[in-house]
Amino acid sequence: MVRSLYLKIVGTFIGVVIISICLSYVLTPYSLNQEVIFKEELSAISMGLAEVIQMTGPESIPRLMDDFDEIEFEVLITNGKDVFYKKDGDYNIPILIEDVEEILRHSFDDPVVIVDRHNPSARIVGVPIQVSGERYALITRIDYEDEFEDLQQGIFISLVLVLLVGSLLIFLASRYLVDPIRKLTNAARKIAKGDFSVRVEKQNRKNQDEVGELIDSFNHMTAELEKIDAMRADFVSNVSHEIQSPLTSIKGFTKAIMDDVVPKENEKEYLTIIYQEIERMSRLSDNLLRIASLDSEHHPYHPISYRLDEQIRNSVLTTEPQWSKRQIEIQLDLEPVEIYADKDLMEQVWLNLITNAIKYTEQERIIEIAIQIDGGQIKVSVKDFGIGIPKEELPNLFARFYKVDRSRNRSIEGNGLGLSIVKKILTIHKYSIDVESEEGVGSIFTVNIPIEQG
Numbered sequence: 001m002v003r004s005l006y007l008k009i010v011g012t013f014i015g016v017v018i019i020s021i022c023l024s025y026v027l028t029p030y031s032l033n034q035e036v037i038f039k040e041e042l043s044a045i046s047m048g049l050a051e052v053i054q055m056t057g058p059e060s061i062p063r064l065m066d067d068f069d070e071i072e073f074e075v076l077i078t079n080g081k082d083v084f085y086k087k088d089g090d091y092n093i094p095i096l097i098e099d100v101e102e103i104l105r106h107s108f109d110d111p112v113v114i115v116d117r118h119n120p121s122a123r124i125v126g127v128p129i130q131v132s133g134e135r136y137a138l139i140t141r142i143d144y145e146d147e148f149e150d151l152q153q154g155i156f157i158s159l160v161l162v163l164l165v166g167s168l169l170i171f172l173a174s175r176y177l178v179d180p181i182r183k184l185t186n187a188a189r190k191i192a193k194g195d196f197s198v199r200v201e202k203q204n205r206k207n208q209d210e211v212g213e214l215i216d217s218f219n220h221m222t223a224e225l226e227k228i229d230a231m232r233a234d235f236v237s238n239v240s241h242e243i244q245s246p247l248t249s250i251k252g253f254t255k256a257i258m259d260d261v262v263p264k265e266n267e268k269e270y271l272t273i274i275y276q277e278i279e280r281m282s283r284l285s286d287n288l289l290r291i292a293s294l295d296s297e298h299h300p301y302h303p304i305s306y307r308l309d310e311q312i313r314n315s316v317l318t319t320e321p322q323w324s325k326r327q328i329e330i331q332l333d334l335e336p337v338e339i340y341a342d343k344d345l346m347e348q349v350w351l352n353l354i355t356n357a358i359k360y361t362e363q364e365r366i367i368e369i370a371i372q373i374d375g376g377q378i379k380v381s382v383k384d385f386g387i388g389i390p391k392e393e394l395p396n397l398f399a400r401f402y403k404v405d406r407s408r409n410r411s412i413e414g415n416g417l418g419l420s421i422v423k424k425i426l427t428i429h430k431y432s433i434d435v436e437s438e439e440g441v442g443s444i445f446t447v448n449i450p451i452e453q454g
Contacts, residue, residue: 013170017163043111046125049075050108050138053129076139077131079104084136093141094118095126103137104128119143180211184218196226243284246277288417301428303342308378308449309334309371311343315350316369319358326363333370337378339449345425352418353382353445360386360443378449389437397435398423 076093077085080100094117103112103126116122122143129138183200190198199222202215253270256262262270316330323330339346357367361384368383389397398419426433426447437443 014163014167017159017166020159043113043125046111046127046138046140047108049140050127050129053077053131053138074141076141077129077136078139079134079136084131093124093139095124095139099124099126100137100139102126103139104135116141116143180215184215187218187222191222191225196222196229198222243281246281249277250274284417301342301345303340303429305338305340306343308337308339308346308380311347312350312369312371312380315347315354318351319354322355323358323367326358326361328358328361328363329366331366331368333368333372335371335373337371337373339378341429341449345428349422349425349447350380352422353447356418357382357384357386357443357445360384362386373451376451378451380447380449381444382446383442383444385442388439388441389435389443390439391437394435394437398433 074093075085076083076095078095078100080097095114099112099114106112106126106128108128112126114124114126116124122141124139124141127138129136180200187198187200199219200215202212202219253262253274257267257270312334313332316332354367354369361367365385367385368381370379370381370383372379372381423433429449431450432448434446434448435443436446
């Protein structure tokens with residue numbers, strides 16, 4: 001059974017109000033100081049009656065009581081020994097002589113209120129008055145149970161009205177709360193089907209709360225998913241292209257040799273090309289495996305303390321066949337410094353950066369490699385004087401399979417994964433890399449290593 005949030009909000013509100021009504025009805029007698037309320041009311045009634053009797057005289061008492069006949073209370077005028085007046089009725093006011101004497105000792109402005117011994121909801125109020133020159137006690141008995149029940153019913157009716165009006169309002173208001181969530185749900189279903197272009201429209205005036213933040217986060221998530229999906233598709237396309245190209249060459253040259261189309265004296269040249277294409281595929285496979293391993297949370301990471309300057313010198317020696325073949329001069333300016341990092345991973349960084357610089361540097365030019373300590377950081381820079389990189393290409397430089405201006409650099413070997421591996425390794429170490437480049441002048445790649453981590 002599907003439970004709608006819309007119904008949950010309305011049901012929760014109605015349930016809370018109903019519980020509040022029940023509790024209010026039960027707790028009203030305890031929350032209201034009924035004793036104080038009705039004591040003041042009964043005292044005011046008794047004192048008002050006493051004033052009228054004293055003003056009109058004793059002979060008007062029967063007629064006065066007839067006029068108050070609609071008011072349900074008993075009246076007794078006595079001095080404790082003689083009864084001057086008693087309102088006709090079957091009920092006798094349960095008053096003791098001691099209570100009468102107590103009333104007579106009080107002043108007119110200080111009435112005595114006594115709880116009825118036979119009915120806890122009734123009160124007996126006594127006021128001293130002068131009748132025919134003698135002092136008597138005007139005693140009235142009033143049962144306010146009915147009045148208090150009327151008060152409770154009034155509160156109950158008010159709460160029921162609150163329930164009805166509030167339910168209607170929450171019924172309408174909940175649409176305002178639930179509609180954006182419904183839109184998010186429908187958008188999520190589309191994403192589940194592979195449509196990452198979906199966005200949830202945000203109403204600026206209405207969605208300025210947590211729901212608005214949720215919509216912003218959802219739209220940001222879909223935008224990132226769309227980018228990832230595009231990167232995935234591009235990744236598959238690039239891998240397919242990088243694999244298909246050498247396979248086509250290998251297939252063609254192998255077929256030509258098998259069919260004796262290639263002269264015997266040229267077979268070695270063709271076999272050399274086949275070998276180079278196999279090496280190209282091998283490098284691609286190695287890089288893909290390395291990236292997959294670096295992306296994994298379980299990639300081995302074994303940092304140790306070692307001399308960074310010595311590691312870079314060894315990397316330069318490792319790449320000597322490449323730069324000496326192109327008659328490139330490597331100039332080193334390395335301050336002796338020690339860092340704490342994964343030695344094998346960082347060696348891959350320097351090899352990739354140096355190889356990349358050699359690849360894009362013309363013959364008989366210079367590559368400068370330096371280590372400097374500046375502003376609490378160890379800066380390792382690799383500077384070449386090659387073809388440079390256009391400014392618009394710099395933001396995408398570390399993307400996987402990205403090659404700068406492929407149409408102009410087809411002769412330059414590479415699969416566009418080297419800098420991606422460099423970036424990933426530096427991210428694992430929490431290092432950063434900056435790039436400065438100018439077309440026709442060259443490029444500078446600078447790795448920044450915090451000294452506290454060095």
